[in-house]
Amino acid sequence: MIRRGRPRDAAADLAILQAGMELFLEVGLEGASMEQIAKRAGVGKPTIYRRWSTKEELIAAAMETLIADEVGGLTAEAIATRSPYELVEAVIDTAADATTTREYRALVARVYGSAVTHPELMATYWRRYILPRRRLATALLLRAREMGTVDADADLDVAIDMMVGAVTYRVLQPEPPEADEMRRYLRAVYRQIGLLP
Amino acid sequence: MIRRGRPRDAAADLAILQAGMELFLEVGLEGASMEQIAKRAGVGKPTIYRRWSTKEELIAAAMETLIADEVGGLTAEAIATRSPYELVEAVIDTAADATTTREYRALVARVYGSAVTHPELMATYWRRYILPRRRLATALLLRAREMGTVDADADLDVAIDMMVGAVTYRVLQPEPPEADEMRRYLRAVYRQIGLLP
Incomplete structure (x- = not known):
């Protein structure tokens, strides 16, 4: 195959x-083809x-590059020093939005x-998006367990799946919630696990 | 368009x-086209x-017709007369499989x-699959709430989302569980909500 097209550069990538x-x-x-991707990006297919x-490799690379790995202000330090209730309260608006x-x-x-x-x-x-968040969520749940608001025998991986699973399931249901309804929904989810009073 | 092809019949449908x-x-x-569907079904596209x-209408019709609306043996009568723990215990193996x-x-x-x-x-x-199951799950949770194992102020719709959401999320994760692991997983989920001791 003859390698033609524009010189490889970061902007084209x-x-x-x-x-x-x-x-x-x-x-x-x-539904996506390499041809459509090339057309939309304004490059030739050889590029x-x-x-x-x-396309599987390309979409995986897009995830690596484009999906943020920041976790919305929640840090290991904050988890170690502030109460779980307070931290959860502080992230609810951002999470609902x-x-x-x-x-x-x-x-x-x-x-x-x-x-x-696939x-x-x-x-x-x-690896890129979920795991960093799960590590912080586990730390938060461990703290809440120490403080007695999360059950001593709760399976923390299952608890995280229940929180994330509920929210992602809810947003795919018919009549997905607006931010206000999601705020109430998140409160109910966190309360059920013991992360809010 | 000229209407040709086989006579319309239930077997072809x-x-x-x-x-x-x-x-x-x-x-x-x-990824699916009407052409592929016709080819696999052994009929002409006009049929x-x-x-x-x-294809959206066709797939929706396939769901209406092919997805079972039975709910695995759990009935309103059983919910009214037997304990939630006992009923949940009885469905775990089937659910895990x-x-x-x-x-x-x-x-x-x-x-x-x-x-x-879409x-x-x-x-x-x-409508076809989820709602009949949610109605039964709600009845079960109400009974468990009466019996004091589910929190009096628990939001039951959210509790159902947490159970279904966790399971469906878990089966899509890398390294999906086998039936044995799923049995343990389901126990942890039901315990968290108060449907198992």
């Missing part, structure tokens, strides 16, 4: 990854194939939607 | 719906278009995956 992520959200992995040999955008719903839908047929995408999302 | 459901699970809504004008098949995982992935772009599919799944 980013345009390709953004186009790939957009198409993944809009039409899913099976893409020089970097990624399949973040989980009720159309982009968040679309990303959850597509990542879940490809989990069985587990490598879920694995990337897991 | 069923073959079309089954082919549609298979392709939905394998390649998703965006399909005579009944369904879009049912939620760890590849078919279940594939269906959850695809229904969730199409929820934002909410009518989730709506059909919701």
Whole structure:
């Protein structure tokens, strides 16, 4: 194969990854083609194939690059020094806003939607986005368990799945909530686990 | 358009719906075409278009027809007369088996995956499969609340989302559980809500 097209550069890479992520959200992995991605990014197909040999690889790379690994202000230090109730109270508004955008719903839908047929995408999302959050959530639950608001025999991994699972399930249901309703919903979820009074 | 092809009959309809459901699970809504569905069902495209004008309608119809609306032996009568602990204990093995098949995982992935772009599919799944189960789960939680094992102020819809959300999230994660692990997982979930001691 003759390697043609523009010189490889970071701007083109980013345009390709953004186009790939957009198409993944809009039409899913099976609906997106390398041709569409190239067209939307304004590059030739060879430019893409020089970097990624399949759309699966390209979308996984887009996740690595484009999905934030920051965790909304919650830090290990804050967890060690402030009360779980106080910390959860402080993140509720941000969490309610973040989980009720159309982009968040679309990303959850597509990542879940490809989990069985393309587990490598879920694995990337897991490593890049989920795991850092789970580590902090575990630390928070351990503190709450020390303080007696979370049951001593609670399985913390299951508790995290129940919180994340409820929220991601809720946003995919018919009539997804607005931010105000999500705030009430999150309070009920955290209360059930023992992270709010 | 000239209406040709086989005479419309129930067997052809069923073959079309089954082919549609298979392709939905394998390649998703965006990956499936009416042409592929026709080919797999062994009918001409006009036979399909005579009944369904879009693949969205066809897949929704496949869900209506092919997804069971039975609820695994749990009845309103049993809920009224037996203890929640006993009933939950009795369904755990069945639930662990049912939620760890590849078919279940594939269906959850695809229904969730199409929820934002094709909410009518989730709506059909919701009405056909989810709602009958939620009604029973609510009755069970009300009984458990009467008996004091579920918190008096628990939000029951949120509690159901936490149970279903955890399980469906877990089966889409990397390294999905086998039935034995799922049994332990379900116990932890039910215990957290107050449906097992």
